[in-house]
Amino acid sequence: MYKLRVTRDIAGAHYLPDYEGKCRTMHGHTWTVEVLIAYQSDLGLTGLYLAKTGGLIVDFRLIKETIDLFDHVTLNDLLPVPTAEHLARELYWRLTGHIGNWLDCDVEGYTKDLGTPKVEWVRVWESKECYAEYAPS
Numbered sequence: 001m002y003k004l005r006v007t008r009d010i011a012g013a014h015y016l017p018d019y020e021g022k023c024r025t026m027h028g029h030t031w032t033v034e035v036l037i038a039y040q041s042d043l044g045l046t047g048l049y050l051a052k053t054g055g056l057i058v059d060f061r062l063i064k065e066t067i068d069l070f071d072h073v074t075l076n077d078l079l080p081v082p083t084a085e086h087l088a089r090e091l092y093w094r095l096t097g098h099i100g101n102w103l104d105c106d107v108e109g110y111t112k113d114l115g116t117p118k119v120e121w122v123r124v125w126e127s128k129e130c131y132a133e134y135a136p137s
């Protein structure tokens with residue numbers, strides 16, 4: 001089993017119009033996004049998958065670029081209710097889709113027998129004390 005974890009800080013403004021309290025008005029956070037990706041294999045470059053991808057489960061650059069789509073933006077422009085929960089869920093599905101696209105472009109014919117890397121979970125820390133995590137059940 002291989003596991004990849006990426007932690008990245010982004011800055012983003014948001015407001016929660018239906019919230020009773022300070023978060024109702026526009027304000028900003030430095031959000032910390034954590035991503036965990038797992039790939040079930042005991043093989044190294046002798047395995048078909050890692051041989052074809054040049055030894056990468058998923059390119060870290062791809063993960064960082066996906067997270068950076070939410071950096072220095074007003075999150076309400078991208079999500080109807082931009083809570084940490086919804087941001088974690090959105091990033092989970094975007095990363096899952098991007099991994100599939102990356103593999104389709106760069107790797108041929110490995111998935112039927114060897115499986116694919118899977119996003120295990122995405123955590124979005126709104127502050128040092130609080131995070132929301134999304135993983136489909």
Ligand SMILES: [Zn+2]
Pocket residue numbers: 014023027028029
């Ligand atoms: Zn907030």
